[in-house]
Amino acid sequence: MLKEERFQQIINQLNLNHKVYLDQLSNLLKVSVDTIRRDIKELDLQGKLKAVRGGAIAHSSNPHNFIDRLDYDSEAKKSMAKKAIPLFHNGQTVIFDGGTSTLAIANMLPDDLHLTVATNSFPVVTILKERKNINVLFAGGQLFSEAFVTVGYDTITFFKDLRADLCFLGICSLHAQHGVTAPNYEESKVKKVMTESSLQTVALATPQKLDTAEPYLVCTADKISTIITSNHDDKKLTPFHKLGIEVL
Amino acid sequence: MLKEERFQQIINQLNLNHKVYLDQLSNLLKVSVDTIRRDIKELDLQGKLKAVRGGAIAHSSNPHNFIDRLDYDSEAKKSMAKKAIPLFHNGQTVIFDGGTSTLAIANMLPDDLHLTVATNSFPVVTILKERKNINVLFAGGQLFSEAFVTVGYDTITFFKDLRADLCFLGICSLHAQHGVTAPNYEESKVKKVMTESSLQTVALATPQKLDTAEPYLVCTADKISTIITSNHDDKKLTPFHKLGIEVL
DNA sequence: AACTTTGATGCAAAATATTGAAAAATAAAG
DNA sequence: CTTTATTTTTCAATATTTTGCATCAAAGTT
Structure with a gap:
């Protein structure tokens, strides 16, 4: 592996988590902690991150105050993302919603996968921007800065004009009776x-979002x-099983 | 095999993977590692890739080189941005093109200025995202990752549906006879x-861009x-003065 | 204060680059 | 068709860089 590849990976990890640990990177990249330390030192000199004791943190104002939310649940998110990967096939057109769960998936897409990705999420674009095999279509609109998406x-x-x-x-909330609901009107619409334009819809839901409901309906279960x-x-998943929904 | 053929293959591999290894290319092209090394050195001098220890990486693959470009001319860019600020007034709708010059302006907009900004540039959105007084409209479309804009x-x-x-x-290039021209077809359109949808157009041009021309016409001077x-x-500005164009 | 973790430094092994020269291929000239 | 000159490629010897490890100092923890 080239040194520059490691650099890129470190930056990627940083974009995703806002922080990286030496030992974590050492494991991931299969090099010694010393090497990682030296890499981080060099990247720091280049101004691309800030080296701190035990690792590094992102330096500038990337889409991070948003991505921070990923931290608090990142292990769960990563394991969910892993389950999503087999659902992809070459040549598909795929819609990526906003939110950190889809972000975790985008970050894990294999290099050799050819996709067209349609999204309204700025962080998703940031992550997919350099991927040669992925064609990105971005949905314009009004910036909703809280979620960093357009609406x-x-x-x-x-x-509406898309067929995915x-x-x-x-x-946000998933309930067997009330279906998928969201707290924000524009986002919900x-x-x-998105669901109506797509042949299949995959819901990414951490357990605490099950059996809750918000004011605005996205779609029925x-x-x-x-x-x-x-x-x-x-246990909260059994009603969905009964509806014939696949649960991964 | 011709040397030029090898060059082409190296570039192809690079486009495919973002990176190439010396030994991998040596195997693929059936020449010694030394030859590959020299090829890469030559391609580096031509600016077609970046030679690194053990191989090469694509030149554009670095997400930071966009910000880097901003740096390299930052004094000039900042002084230009400063001149642009008095042109803004509360309540206006303003189009921001891609490129680092507009970015410098976005960075400098006063906090108390109320604007609607329409743009196809992702970096512009990132900069304006947290600004309470600025309403951002983003133009969707196909991602053109090189410039990090949509087209x-x-x-x-x-x-077209906008009135700014x-x-x-x-x-990119500004010429009294040939007008504004750009090297990329989609971007030029x-x-x-943008110019057609706007009452007034302000051209941001560093001196080296004056008196040059590219294949695709954006608008006449x-x-x-x-x-x-x-x-x-x-001196290169006098023909524009004669056309009655204000020069700041 | 004792203990643990992390960082800095020097060093040796491995990987990679550079250099110069010889061999091979190609072009130019007679 | 030779012969010579030029470029390209390979090879070998020699630097240089990178990496991992050991050691010790410095910074955090208990």
Whole structure:
């Protein structure tokens, strides 16, 4: 592996987690901690990160105050993302919703996978930007800075005109009776159109989001074809099994 | 095998993987590692890739080189950005083109300025995202990762449906006879629509971009209302003065 | 204060680069 | 078709860089 590849990986990890640990990188990249330390030192001199005791933190104002949320649940998110990878096939058109769960998946997509990705999430674009085999279509619209996505007329029109194979939905609330719901009106409408434009919808839901409901409906539970969660033995999942929904 | 064929193969491999190893290429092309090394050195001098220890990496693959470019001319860019600030007024709708010049302006916008900004540039959004008084409209479309902007049908439609007061154009080439031209077809068309949707167009041009021309026309020089440059005493500017264009 | 973790430094082994020269291939000239 | 000159490629010897390890100092923890 080239030194520059390691650099890139370190930066990638940093973009995802906002922080990296020496030993974690050492494991990931199969080199000694000393080497990682030296790499981080060099990247620091280049101004690309800030070296700190035991690792490094992102230096500048990337889309990070947003990505921070990924930290607090990252192990669960990573294991969910891993389960999503087999669902992809070359040549598909895939919709990526906003949210950290889809981000974790985007970060894990294999290099040799050829996809068209349609999204309204700025962080997703940031992660996929350099991927040669992935064609990115971005849905324009009004910036909703809280979630760092676009919403509104243009966004909805964009997805209405699209025909996708798969849609990955970051879930706010999922309930067997009430279906998928969201706390924000504009976002909920965008998500709704995403599911309608897609042959299959995959819901990404951490356990604490199950059996809860928010004001605005995205879609009923029967529109979901697959639920990915971190703990698929959860009792709260049985009603979805009964609906014939695949649970991973 | 011709040397040029090898060059082409190396570039191809690089486009495919973002990186190449000396020994891998040596195997593939059936020549010694030394020869590959010399090839890579030559391609590096031509600016087609970046030679690194053990191989080479694609030149554009670095997500930071966008910010880097901003640095390299930052004094000139900053002084240009400063000149642009008085052109803004509360309540305006302003188009921001891609490129580092517009980025420098976005960075410098006063906190109390109320604007609607329409752009197809991801870096511009990143900078304006946290600004309470700025409403950002993003033009969707196909990701053009080299410039980190969107292009294509959706982008053009978006700007066609817009009526803006001002348009800030990052200039590739500006020539009194040939007008504003760009090296990339898709980008040139987007820029063209931007100028057409805007009451006034401001061209941001560093001196080395004056009196040059590229294949694709954005607009004729008379459509420009203002030129902002770092050195407004430049002799190359007199033809623009004669056209009645304000030069700052 | 004792203990643990992390960082800095020097060193040796391995990998990679550089250099110069010889061999091979190609072009140019007679 | 030779012969000579030029470029390209390989090879070998010699630097240089990178990496991992050992050691010790410095910074955090208990």
